[in-house]
Amino acid sequence: MKKIKTNAMRMLDTAKIHYEVIEYEVDENDLSGVHIADSLSLPYNMVFKTIVAKGDKTGYCVFCLPVDREIDMKAAASATGNKRIEPLHVKDLLSVTGYVRGGCSPVGMKKKFPVFFDSSVENCEKITVSAGIRGAQLLVDKNDILKFTDAVLCSIAV
Helix, strand or coil: CCCCCCCCHHHHCCCCCCCEEECCCCCCCCHHHHHHHHHCCCCCEEEEEEEEEECCCCCEEEEEEEEEEEHHHHHHHHHHEEEEEEECHHHHHHHHHCCCCCCCCCCCCCCCCCCCEHHHHHHEEEEEEEECCCCEEEEEEEEHHHCCCEEEEEEECC
16 A cells, blocks of 8 residues: 555644554445454454534534444533534535545544544543544544544443
């Protein structure tokens, strides 16, 4: 694979945040985070998927949670100050975030949206998030990514 540089990587470079790029083979039939974690032999609790949703009051929000868990929409709405929240349709993901399904990173979206990490992130020293492209994850210190994204910690995973 050729040397890749995504917007997420450029932003972390500018902020002088250390990260490692971990590449994996993309399976177009299985873009799940569990597949990615299995491919990289990483525990599920340290591989975080990114879900973008739209609240009825606040607009777009970004949620990061372990790949083997699902988002609790009621908890997510409550954490963001919304009555209701709906996941962004895949067809709208690129135009809103600049990223595609399976390659959506909480870092480097077209606009800065509020970021919410599941509180289970506190159990890890390092985590991975998408590098902003299918086939690559960023291994980063959890405190660095939380600070960089101005993340709010909350219980949003079930």
